[in-house]
Amino acid sequence: MSSLLVHRKYKGYLTVFIFLAPAFIGLLAFRAYPVFLALWESMYTATYGGAKAKMIFVGFENYQLLWEDIIFWRSVKATALLTLFINPIQIGLALGLALLLQRSTPLISIIRTLFLLPVGVAIPIATVVWGLMLNPNNGLVNSFLGVFGIPPQPFLTSETQAIWAIIAIASWKGVALWMLFLLAGLQDIPKIYYEAARIDGAKIWDQIRYITLPLLRRSLLFVTVADTAINFVLFVPMFILTQGGPRNSTNVLMFEAYRSGFAFQDYGRSMAIITILTVCILIIIGFQIKFLRPKN
Amino acid sequence: MKLNKLLVSIFTSAAVLISCLGTATAQSQPKIKVLIGNWAAPALSPAFQAFTKETGIEVVAEDLPFRDLLKKIEILGKAEATDVDVIFVDAPLTPSYAERGLLLPLSDRLPNINPEQLWAPAAANSAMWKGKLWAPPLTNSSQVLFYNKELLDKAGIPYPSASLEKRLTWSEVVDNARKVAKPEAGVWGFMFDQVSRYYQLQVLPESLGGGPGLSKDGLSVTGQLTNDGWIKAFTFYSDLFNKWKISPKGVSASETVNLFSSGKVAYFVGLEARTVDFDKSGIKYGIAPHPYFTGGKAATPTNAWHLGVWKNTKYPKEAAELVRFITTNPKIAIQSFEIDGRLPSHKAALKFIDDQPKFANSGKRMAASEAANTGVVRARTPAFLEFEELLNNAMEDIRNGGDPKSVLSETETRITSALRRYR
Numbered sequence: 001m002s003s004l005l006v007h008r009k010y011k012g013y014l015t016v017f018i019f020l021a022p023a024f025i026g027l028l029a030f031r032a033y034p035v036f037l038a039l040w041e042s043m044y045t046a047t048y049g050g051a052k053a054k055m056i057f058v059g060f061e062n063y064q065l066l067w068e069d070i071i072f073w074r075s076v077k078a079t080a081l082l083t084l085f086i087n088p089i090q091i092g093l094a095l096g097l098a099l100l101l102q103r104s105t106p107l108i109s110i111i112r113t114l115f116l117l118p119v120g121v122a123i124p125i126a127t128v129v130w131g132l133m134l135n136p137n138n139g140l141v142n143s144f145l146g147v148f149g150i151p152p153q154p155f156l157t158s159e160t161q162a163i164w165a166i167i168a169i170a171s172w173k174g175v176a177l178w179m180l181f182l183l184a185g186l187q188d189i190p191k192i193y194y195e196a197a198r199i200d201g202a203k204i205w206d207q208i209r210y211i212t213l214p215l216l217r218r219s220l221l222f223v224t225v226a227d228t229a230i231n232f233v234l235f236v237p238m239f240i241l242t243q244g245g246p247r248n249s250t251n252v253l254m255f256e257a258y259r260s261g262f263a264f265q266d267y268g269r270s271m272a273i274i275t276i277l278t279v280c281i282l283i284i285i286g287f288q289i290k291f292l293r294p295k296n
Numbered sequence: 297m298k299l300n301k302l303l304v305s306i307f308t309s310a311a312v313l314i315s316c317l318g319t320a321t322a323q324s325q326p327k328i329k330v331l332i333g334n335w336a337a338p339a340l341s342p343a344f345q346a347f348t349k350e351t352g353i354e355v356v357a358e359d360l361p362f363r364d365l366l367k368k369i370e371i372l373g374k375a376e377a378t379d380v381d382v383i384f385v386d387a388p389l390t391p392s393y394a395e396r397g398l399l400l401p402l403s404d405r406l407p408n409i410n411p412e413q414l415w416a417p418a419a420a421n422s423a424m425w426k427g428k429l430w431a432p433p434l435t436n437s438s439q440v441l442f443y444n445k446e447l448l449d450k451a452g453i454p455y456p457s458a459s460l461e462k463r464l465t466w467s468e469v470v471d472n473a474r475k476v477a478k479p480e481a482g483v484w485g486f487m488f489d490q491v492s493r494y495y496q497l498q499v500l501p502e503s504l505g506g507g508p509g510l511s512k513d514g515l516s517v518t519g520q521l522t523n524d525g526w527i528k529a530f531t532f533y534s535d536l537f538n539k540w541k542i543s544p545k546g547v548s549a550s551e552t553v554n555l556f557s558s559g560k561v562a563y564f565v566g567l568e569a570r571t572v573d574f575d576k577s578g579i580k581y582g583i584a585p586h587p588y589f590t591g592g593k594a595a596t597p598t599n600a601w602h603l604g605v606w607k608n609t610k611y612p613k614e615a616a617e618l619v620r621f622i623t624t625n626p627k628i629a630i631q632s633f634e635i636d637g638r639l640p641s642h643k644a645a646l647k648f649i650d651d652q653p654k655f656a657n658s659g660k661r662m663a664a665s666e667a668a669n670t671g672v673v674r675a676r677t678p679a680f681l682e683f684e685e686l687l688n689n690a691m692e693d694i695r696n697g698g699d700p701k702s703v704l705s706e707t708e709t710r711i712t713s714a715l716r717r718y719r
Contacts (some may be wrong), residue, residue, distance in 0.1 A: 027427060045716065045717065065713075069709060078483045131636070135546050135547075135549070136546040137479070137482065137545070137546060138482050138546075153548075154545070154696075156546065157545045157696045158697075159696070159697070159698075160695070186676070205565070225408075243689060243692070243697065244689065245689060245692055245693055246692070246693055246696040246697070247333055247693050247696070247698055247700070247703075262367050262370050262371070263681060263682065263685040263709045264681070264682045264685070264714055265370065265681070265682075266714070266717070267374070
């Protein structure tokens with residue numbers, strides 16, 4: 001190859017690199033570096049005595065202590081329970097809403113906006129207001145249930161109901177956002193497929209099963225992966241409403257990590273939990289991508 | 297050429313002049329940044345202004361609610377921040393902050409201070425750790441029994457006596473509360489001020505001889521939370537919400553004062569300083585001494601907030617001076633007390649309360665006496681943050697129906713593992 005051609009080829013790569021560099025540097029600094037920092041700090045622990053805490057290297061001792069800690073396993077259980085239910089519920093609701101709201105009837109944009117309003121509310125505010133409404137003594141929700149003769153529920157003060165209350169609040173807040181993505185995906189599906197299917201006599205459910213879902217795969221994958229990752233680190237409702245209680249039922253890994261760091265100053269343990277959480281998220285998302293990837 | 301030379305010389309001399317002016321104005325007065333609790337802001341801002349007036353040093357205060365304040369201090373410590381100079385120190389956290397290097401020791405910087413002479417005993421005690429002065433005390437606290445006169449009248453229950461000798465027992469309070477409570481109508485018989493907090497509830501096991509929940513050296517908890525006193529005390533606590541149902545669940549510590557202010561609670565054990573809120577609300581209330589367990593001793597919560605100099609402050613001399621000014625000046629202590637009604641730590645201010653005729657029949661004198669005689673100091677340990685966080689969660693779990701014995705036993709295990717790093 002002549003030197004001129006080689007020069008042009010490298011110049012092309014160089015241009016690409018220069019344009020990508022800012023984003024790349026940002027990714028390294030704000031994404032990759034904190035991950036390594038967390039991993040690094042998880043190998044240290046603080047000892048006190050004298051006027052300054054000393055950080056000493058302990059290798060994997062923090063992980064070993066977590067393995068033996070029953071509270072850690074309770075957190076894993078709480079996180080697993082949350083993940084198992086919140087994701088299908090939210091994605092199912094988002095899909096249902098998207099299917100319902102894809103028709104262009106006259107008031108559709110108003111209805112879609114109404115559904116989207118909770119997304120605009122800051123989550124701490126939404127959490128506080130819902131906390132008041134879910135008050136076991138005289139909250140709005142119990143008053144409403146009382147109209148139908150249902151006795152007042154303990155909600156956030158109950159070991160069994162608290163996590164469901166949090167799932168409900170998080171879903172109320174976030175479902176419409178996922179609905180938007182799925183709506184966009186739905187509108188990408190050419191209408192002729194549906195017409196052809198209708199001519200062939202396919203019912204609505206068959207249309208959804210054989211046309212909509214397969215062609216929605218890409219959007220569904222994005223929504224599934226993003227929602228799963230976000231729900232793994234759900235924190236605000238636990239912090240504001242339950243502090244991980246009652247009886248550690250809402251003490252998900254994210255909250256336990258926060259508490260280890262800021263209440264117990266055990267940053268080594270906190271980082272170890274975060275590292276484990278990150279690995280779990282990566283594994284689960286890996287599976288989701290493997291099974292949901294559109295087969296080209 | 298000549299013009300060029302002229303321009304260059306003008307430019308150079310201008311540059312030199314400007315840089316001289318620059319260095320002259322670079323020296324500015326230090327600004328002391330103080331991190332305080334939001335309940336203390338009204339009382340402290342005149343004190344800061346008085347300091348500025350006297351010394352010319354400007355004071356900038358940032359205030360936060362209780363839990364956020366403690367968390368912010370942790371974040372500042374971890375980040376080794378240098379942009380804060382004086383912080384609020386929760387009395388039982390003095391050992392923790394001292395051991396973890398968050399404060400500057402003040403024994404050498406403020407040499408002419410005699411803690412026992414200046415401040416109430418429990419307050420002076422909490423200001424020191426291992427013989428050094430770390431955080432001079434600002435406010436003190438005590439608790440009394442408030443009662444709603446209308447609700448008691450309606451149920452035909454006589455008012456409790458205001459005499460310290462005729463203190464009600466807990467069983468008397470519960471019996472009366474059960475007569476008044478109507479949960480369906482939103483009327484409650486009894487409420488604690490700071491529910492599910494160690495500060496409020498430590499007195500229950502203490503009254504039964506169960507101790508503060510930690511060994512004397514502050515490093516062991518085994519058996520300390522599962523002795524008779526603690527189990528009995530927290531079975532009582534659980535029964536308030538679950539068996540007798542005279543107290544509501546799901547109400548946080550920041551909402552309880554409003555509940556009493558809205559006339560929905562018959563008996564309220566809380567900070568004496570709440571009179572400021574209740575006076576504003578217009579309900580008819582009375583004050584009686586803090587209850588105790590039959591056969592046990594009278595115990596009341598005490599201690600409040602201190603001021604400490606931040607370890608990494610850029611202005612140690614000025615920060616120490618501010619702390620000294622606010623905590624050792626009796627006039628400032630009296631003025632702060634008159635603004636927000638919180639009991640002072642300063643002995644001269646406490647004497648002022650005792651001498652004033654207008655306080656003769658009020659809770660203030662009761663509170664001052666209780667703080668001096670029945671106040672229990674919280675467990676002194678460098679691991680107080682961990683201890684308190686785990687215990688508060690345990691108390692809330694018990695409130696929500698958890699079995700006291702198993703919850704406390706598990707809490708002992710958790711606290712033990714948190715304590716291991718301090719040995």
